[in-house]
Amino acid sequence: MIDMRKFGDFGGIYVPETLMEPLIELEKFYSEIKDDEVFNKELEYYYRYFAGRPTPLYLAKNLTEKIGGAKIYLKREDLVHGGAHKLNNTIAQALLAKKMGKRRIIAETGAGQHGTATAMAGSLFKLKTEIYMGEEDIQRQKMNVFRMELMGAEVHSVGSGSKTLKDAVNEALRDWAANVIDTHYLIGSVIGPHPYPTMVRDFQSIIGRETREAIIKEEGCLPDKIVACVGGGSNAIGMFHPFLNDKVGLIGVEAGGKGLSTGKHSASLCNGKKGVLHGALTYLLQDDDGQINQTSSIAAGLDYPGVGPEHSFLKDTGRVKYTTIDDKKALEAFLILSKEEGIIPALESAHAVAYAIELAKDMAKDDNIVVCLSGRGDKDVEIVKDSIDRGVIKI
Amino acid sequence: MMVFEKISELKRRDENVLVSFIVAGDPDKDRTIEYLHALDESSDIIELGIPFSDPVADGKTIQEGYVRALKNGFKVSDIFDIVRKFRERSDTPIVLMTYYNLVYVRGLERFLKEAKFAGADGLIVVDLPVEEGEEYIRYCKNFGLDTIFLIAPNTSRDRIVNIDNATTGFIYLISLYGTTGAKKTVSDEAFELLKKTKSICKNPLLVGFGISNQEQVASLIKAGADGVIVGSAFVDIIGRCKDDKDVVSGLKKKAKELKDALYP
Numbered sequence A: 001m002i003d004m005r006k007f008g009d010f011g012g013i014y015v016p017e018t019l020m021e022p023l024i025e026l027e028k029f030y031s032e033i034k035d036d037e038v039f040n041k042e043l044e045y046y047y048r049y050f051a052g053r054p055t056p057l058y059l060a061k062n063l064t065e066k067i068g069g070a071k072i073y074l075k076r077e078d079l080v081h082g083g084a085h086k087l088n089n090t091i092a093q094a095l096l097a098k099k100m101g102k103r104r105i106i107a108e109t110g111a112g113q114h115g116t117a118t119a120m121a122g123s124l125f126k127l128k129t130e131i132y133m134g135e136e137d138i139q140r141q142k143m144n145v146f147r148m149e150l151m152g153a154e155v156h157s158v159g160s161g162s163k164t165l166k167d168a169v170n171e172a173l174r175d176w177a178a179n180v181i182d183t184h185y186l187i188g189s190v191i192g193p194h195p196y197p198t199m200v201r202d203f204q205s206i207i208g209r210e211t212r213e214a215i216i217k218e219e220g221c222l223p224d225k226i227v228a229c230v231g232g233g234s235n236a237i238g239m240f241h242p243f244l245n246d247k248v249g250l251i252g253v254e255a256g257g258k259g260l261s262t263g264k265h266s267a268s269l270c271n272g273k274k275g276v277l278h279g280a281l282t283y284l285l286q287d288d289d290g291q292i293n294q295t296s297s298i299a300a301g302l303d304y305p306g307v308g309p310e311h312s313f314l315k316d317t318g319r320v321k322y323t324t325i326d327d328k329k330a331l332e333a334f335l336i337l338s339k340e341e342g343i344i345p346a347l348e349s350a351h352a353v354a355y356a357i358e359l360a361k362d363m364a365k366d367d368n369i370v371v372c373l374s375g376r377g378d379k380d381v382e383i384v385k386d387s388i389d390r391g392v393i394k395i
Numbered sequence B: 001m002m003v004f005e006k007i008s009e010l011k012r013r014d015e016n017v018l019v020s021f022i023v024a025g026d027p028d029k030d031r032t033i034e035y036l037h038a039l040d041e042s043s044d045i046i047e048l049g050i051p052f053s054d055p056v057a058d059g060k061t062i063q064e065g066y067v068r069a070l071k072n073g074f075k076v077s078d079i080f081d082i083v084r085k086f087r088e089r090s091d092t093p094i095v096l097m098t099y100y101n102l103v104y105v106r107g108l109e110r111f112l113k114e115a116k117f118a119g120a121d122g123l124i125v126v127d128l129p130v131e132e133g134e135e136y137i138r139y140c141k142n143f144g145l146d147t148i149f150l151i152a153p154n155t156s157r158d159r160i161v162n163i164d165n166a167t168t169g170f171i172y173l174i175s176l177y178g179t180t181g182a183k184k185t186v187s188d189e190a191f192e193l194l195k196k197t198k199s200i201c202k203n204p205l206l207v208g209f210g211i212s213n214q215e216q217v218a219s220l221i222k223a224g225a226d227g228v229i230v231g232s233a234f235v236d237i238i239g240r241c242k243d244d245k246d247v248v249s250g251l252k253k254k255a256k257e258l259k260d261a262l263y264p
């Protein structure tokens, strides 16, 4: 029997009892509504007129010429309202929450991108919105905190544990347990207990579907390789999923941080062990006892010790290849794309760009690579400037 | 002594059950053992929490206990030492409270075997619902460990039946929506949950989360609970008192006060 809650051994529902019924309710509601014509029509409307979809698939001509290898296409999720792919998920979940009769949505956020996208969706659908964000991240991303507040969301500072994304998830889960009756927990990636990994993947698959249509129109064939960065894994799985059954090389890029050997990274798939965190069995960065490790990445959105369970499954089956790019290479790619194309990528997305550049060099000129440019880099310019000032990289 | 035996024996004498919880290794191994003996004077069952870095079911008080223990270098293997040492001087049943990752990473079979050999009698795995617990339940049965599951105010009737069937020892009723942490009163949800589960469950029903005083205990017993589980009220004493002697006397006093309220 196939266990719908799982991807092989991965995934499942490992949560305190109080969260079981809301998850069962959510699964039931989602399975009823996901093929509902009215729901999908509405969603399409908001994707188009609120989010600005479809996003272009753009041939990065200058970059391609500079590298001198395969053609590099960028799937421009940085052009989605709010500046990242996150809104694809938040509009859909907020609409779902509204239809479930919930009055309030809560979310965790690291860099503040998901928090911002949740605040947008909350304002759009008039849902009371509260965001949990680590004390440390609030310090690093003050602008995003203010953006959320402008749109009417309340931001709670999380001072426990490592004071970053993982702890924000913990606090959001605690809030949810206390307020299950009127609250929907709007998880921002393909992590968490079933049905989140499946549901968020479905909502983000619009990225891959649009890419497929556009590349066939442009090139008359599917891409040779597709590259995406992996934090929790939502932009990557959304991009990969419609191509899983095709002959297309899929590569997920994790944050190598200061290097795998230093232990200061966020490469759960490349360097983790199986375990259970935030409701799912998946690859985790943890010590020998199973205590969760502190992680590190220059990209706050990748700074998480776990990863979506479907990625763990795809790693074990070998269908997707996972690799890492360290902070320095991501910074370099950030500069290259900004300079060559006039597109400032999010530091998260810069990890995928960096790997695509390496890949393109060794490929033929008529091959093509699609990079999921998951977000824009306005939020990161201060961090990058600081790295330049400190001499980490040269402009 | 098995958990169920202990509860049956108490019930025969018309007594109700006090389960006392503290965090293993808070603030260190030796003091945990000392505190356990202090609690043992008035407690019927000991529940020992294994520190975890990401305790999503716990409120601030117990989280801080975990942080103190982990800061002082707590290792999962320490839990078995603590149980073994406590066992040298007491046969009070011990239940281990843990998050599933610590069990999973050590290996289900290995963890449960070590727990049994050390002298533990049962387990509560807070983030392992019955739906994911098939293998765990089988191993516990083999090793003769009680599987204590929780029921929340929103648990459906069907799932209550399943949980009751998977449970041995006692059912842990969650008294409120939310996390652990001492409260002054008992919520209406707790009374409704007691009423609902009383008509369905064959296991003894113990109420936990938020219990910290005599009035709460008395009202729950009056409403038909077989006992209470108290954690944050004890962990708070450990976190608050500077002097070891004050902790010991504080724990003894609190446990006695609660046990006194458990007589009908």
Ligand SMILES: Cc1ncc(COP(=O)(O)O)c(C=O)c1O
Pocket (backbone or CB within 6 Å): A084, A085, A110, A111, A112, A113, A114, A188, A189, A190, A229, A230, A231, A232, A233, A234, A235, A236, A300, A301, A302, A346, A348, A349, A374, A375, A376
């Ligand atoms: C622009 C951008 N890309 C990627 C990520 C990583 O998330 P995921 O792996 O779920 O796509 C984030 C998270 O904040 C982000 O803001």
